[in-house]
Amino acid sequence: MKLIYSILLTCLVSFASVAEEVNQELKQLAQDYFQVMVASQAPSATNKELEAYxxxxxxxVGHQHLPYEVDDRRLPDGKESMRKGMMxxxxxxxxxQAKLLNTFIFNDSAIAIRYQHSAKxxxxxxxQAIAYTSVIMEVLEVEEGKVARIRKYHE
Known part of the structure; x- marks a missing residue:
């Protein structure tokens, strides 16, 4: 009986450590994503910052930014379309400027980041001159360590 309990405890500890490792990787991806996204929006941003993003x-990648972009389908040229739009x-x-407000991790396949940003x-x-401040929630679906779908929501 002690052997069975030992095996079960070992399995639980193993699963917990694997889950924590995945959680840390997603937290790091969320931080990296936010940093390169902000850099790509800076007045001094160049092709280098866009390519890092x-x-x-x-x-x-699929991209939805309601109400501007309603289609979130993943198409073979998704990244190229984003590159063209961002350029x-x-x-x-x-x-x-942007400030990260919250990061949420959902199992091993999704991240949500909530941030406030302002631009002129x-x-x-x-x-025409533009100026805005808003709070955004981006839900990022992750596959094999990369962002596969982005959904942006305004508060």
């Missing part, structure tokens, strides 16, 4: 994504807005901000700049479509 894109490196965290799968090639077929269009590169340098539009004259000021940008010139919109590239109409050359």
């Amino acid at each position: 894109l490196a965290l994504l799968t090639d077929d 269009y807005y590169l340098g539009a901000h004259t000021e940008y 700049g010139i919109h590239p479509d109409n050359n």
Whole structure:
């Protein structure tokens, strides 16, 4: 009987340590994602910062940003579409700052980050001044250590 209890206890400790390791990896991915995302929005951002952000994504990443982008399907050119969109807005901000408010980890497949950000700049479509402050929740679905789907929600 003692042998059975010992085996069960060993299994539980093993599972707990594996779960904690995965949890730490996801926490680190959340931190890395937030840092490179903020850097990609900075007034001084270049292609280097965009590529650092894109490196965290799968090639077929899906992206939804309601109400602007409603389709979250994963397509083979998902990363390339994001690159194209981000390049269009590169340098539009004259000021940008963000503060991470919360990080949530969901089992081994999802992260949610909640942050407040504010920006000023010139919109590239109409050359009008923009200024905003908002709280965003990004839910990131993770596969094999990379972000496979991004869903953005405004508070």
